[in-house]
Amino acid sequence: MPKKQTHISIKTKLTLATLVIMAIVVSSIVYLLSSIPLHVTKEITLQDKSISGTVETLSQADAIDHPFAFYVLISIYHGISGRNLYEGELVVEPMISHARLMKLLFTGQSGVTINVVIPEGSDLRRIASILKKRLDIDSSQFMKNSLDDSVCKALGVRQTSMEGYYMPDTYNMYKKQLPSEIIKKLTVIHQMFWNKRCASLLKQSPYTKHEILTLASIIEAETSVASERARISGVYHNRLKRGIKLEADPTVQYAIGKRKRLYYSDLRIDSPYNTYKYSGLPPGPINCPGRESILAALQPEYHDYVFFVAKGDGSGEHVFSSNGRDHEKAVNAYRKKRDM
Numbered sequence: 001m002p003k004k005q006t007h008i009s010i011k012t013k014l015t016l017a018t019l020v021i022m023a024i025v026v027s028s029i030v031y032l033l034s035s036i037p038l039h040v041t042k043e044i045t046l047q048d049k050s051i052s053g054t055v056e057t058l059s060q061a062d063a064i065d066h067p068f069a070f071y072v073l074i075s076i077y078h079g080i081s082g083r084n085l086y087e088g089e090l091v092v093e094p095m096i097s098h099a100r101l102m103k104l105l106f107t108g109q110s111g112v113t114i115n116v117v118i119p120e121g122s123d124l125r126r127i128a129s130i131l132k133k134r135l136d137i138d139s140s141q142f143m144k145n146s147l148d149d150s151v152c153k154a155l156g157v158r159q160t161s162m163e164g165y166y167m168p169d170t171y172n173m174y175k176k177q178l179p180s181e182i183i184k185k186l187t188v189i190h191q192m193f194w195n196k197r198c199a200s201l202l203k204q205s206p207y208t209k210h211e212i213l214t215l216a217s218i219i220e221a222e223t224s225v226a227s228e229r230a231r232i233s234g235v236y237h238n239r240l241k242r243g244i245k246l247e248a249d250p251t252v253q254y255a256i257g258k259r260k261r262l263y264y265s266d267l268r269i270d271s272p273y274n275t276y277k278y279s280g281l282p283p284g285p286i287n288c289p290g291r292e293s294i295l296a297a298l299q300p301e302y303h304d305y306v307f308f309v310a311k312g313d314g315s316g317e318h319v320f321s322s323n324g325r326d327h328e329k330a331v332n333a334y335r336k337k338r339d340m
Contacts, residue, residue, distance in 0.1 A: 031069055032099035038063050039094050046105075049085045051075055054105060063092055063101065074102060081106070088176055109174040118186070120168040120290030121220040123254070127166060127288065131182060135175050142179040151180075155187045164213040164285025165190055193291055201298040210284065216297035217285035221250030225316050229296035235308055235320065237300040244306060246275035254286035312337035 044061050046054055051074050059067040078085070086108035092101065116134045118127055124146050132139035145151050149160040157165050162183065167190035173182065194209070202209055219232050239246055253259050255271035267274070273282040289297075305320040307327035312334040319334075321327035 028069075028073060031066065032073065032102070033097050034065070035095040036063055036092070036098055036101055037065055038092060038096075041094060042092050044090050044092055046085070046087050046090055049087050051078065051085065054085050058101075061092075064098065070098065070102075073098075074105065077102060077106070091175065108176055113172040114175060116171045116173050118166065118168045118171065118288070120293065121217075121287045122168060123287040124161070124163050124166075127186075131179075135173055135177055135182075137176060137179055137182070142182065145179050145183055151183070155184070156191070157187075159210065159284060161284060162187070164210075164217050164288055166288045167193060168288055168290045194294075197291070198294060198298055201295075205298060211281055212297045213285045213289065213294065214281045214283075216289035216294040217287045218246070218248050218250055219296055220287060220289040220293040221253075222248065223316065223318065225318075226292055228318060229293055230299060230301040231303065231305070231320060232308060232318070233296040233300035234303050235305050238304070238306050240280065242306070243279065245277075245279050246281070248275045251275045251282050251286055254282075309334050 038061075042061060042063065044057065044063060046057055048054060048057065051071060055064070055067050055071045055074065058064045058070070064070045074085075077083075083106045085105055088108060090104060090108060092104065114134055116130065118130065122130070124143060128139040128142045128146075131137045131142060146162040147160065152159050152162060152165075155162070155165075159165075166183075166186035169189060171185065171189075173185075198209075198212075202212065205212060207215070215233065215236060218236065219229055222232050223229060236246055236248075238244075249262055250259075251273045252262055252266055252269065252271075252275070255269055255273040256266060267276040270277065272278055273286065275282060303320075304322045307321040307324070307330075308318040309321075309327065309330045311317050311319055319330040321330055
């Protein structure tokens with residue numbers, strides 16, 4: 001008989017323990033799903049990566065209910081995930097759940113996204129500058145990752161630079177988003193477009209993807225007039241076929257490191273990107289071309305033009321020529337307009 005009583009006692013204790021655990025779990029879930037007490041959007045500065053310091057800051061900002069419970073749940077999540085708490089400015093929206101707030105604390109990504117426009121023809125330095133200004137990211141880290149051959153390889157780019165492999169577009173991003181996350185997003189959008197529109201066209205081209213992107217970047221830099229892209233592409237295709245140097249001003253500007261009016265002395269710079277000095281395409285893209293320029297590089301207009309020069313009338317358009325004599329006339333006309 002005593003043994004039976006002991007057995008019942010242990011069973012009862014286990015049942016009670018189970019009920020207590022279930023009660024804790026249920027109450028924790030209810031707490032996490034409940035809304036935080038904030039009724040207005042607030043920007044909170046987190047300067048302490050410790051759990052206790054973070055909870056204290058949130059409590060002082062009236063952003064959480066029951067600080068001790070929140071502390072316990074954060075500690076459990078930290079222990080399981082191994083992730084560190086975010087340090088910096090955090091935008092907290094009103095009445096989000098405690099669970100959502102907890103996620104923000106470990107990612108730094110608030111529910112508020114920022115529109116970031118990456119214009120066609122932006123090079124890596126300009127993209128880094130835009131991201132720094134709009135998102136307050138570490139632009140030097142972005143550049144370092146973009147020029148890391150191991151990063152390139154991981155993203156399927158067999159080069160030592162991501163120049164040309166980011167897709168210009170309007171993106172929704174988070175303030176202080178990690179450069180690695182941004183790089184992946186820019187690359188994924190580029191690859192999706194390439195797979196959908198370009199992969200089959202490349203099979204009909206004598207050039208590699210890298211060469212097409214290089215050509216597309218030059219086309220992008222040469223004109224902002226959409227109707228001219230395929231024609232300019234045709235000019236460069238003709239020059240490449242005939243073994244004529246491309247003599248593309250944007251490649252020299254890329255070698256120099258700035259967009260500026262070129263002088264004859266600039267054309268003598270010893271750089272593989274100087275297409276006045278070296279034949280063929282330069283080693284790689286000089287910017288990140290947009291969709292239309294990539295398609296133009298893959299689908300050039302067929303004609304016999306091998307020269308073009310700006311009209312100089314403010315239209316952004318060019319005069320195209322198939323021989324040196326006509327081109328020289330167009331160049332002289334341009335110079336007269338320029339010097340007026």
